[in-house]
Amino acid sequence: MITTDMLDEAAVIAAATSLGDDCVTALRAKWPAMRFVVCSEDDIPARLSPALEAKGFNLYLIGGGDHCLALTKELDAAIGIVVASVVED
Numbered sequence: 001m002i003t004t005d006m007l008d009e010a011a012v013i014a015a016a017t018s019l020g021d022d023c024v025t026a027l028r029a030k031w032p033a034m035r036f037v038v039c040s041e042d043d044i045p046a047r048l049s050p051a052l053e054a055k056g057f058n059l060y061l062i063g064g065g066d067h068c069l070a071l072t073k074e075l076d077a078a079i080g081i082v083v084a085s086v087v088e089d
Contacts, residue, residue: 001076001078002061002079003075004075007052009030010059010081011054011059013026013030015056015057019056019057024036024038027081035062035069036081036082039082039083039085040085040087041058041086044084045071050084051075051081056085058083058084060084063077063079064078
């Protein structure tokens with residue numbers, strides 16, 4: 001389960017790293033049992049709202065159900081975080 005405090009802390013870690021392998025490594029060091037992915041905001045369906053918005057990136061929740069991984073809005077169902085980089089226009 002992910003909490004709002006964890007999202008806030010993940011945002012601090014993401015902001016302090018380059019949004020790539022360094023970010024995933026730092027997040028996994030903090031929470032080794034969770035899943036982390038870094039991608040572009042363009043890879044996220046437009047209909048989904050981020051769990052947290054920050055300057056340069058948004059955080060989305062990875063849900064783990066009975067089948068495939070999917071994005072979720074439910075903190076209780078989340079097993080990881082997607083860090084989606086946002087390119088400013």
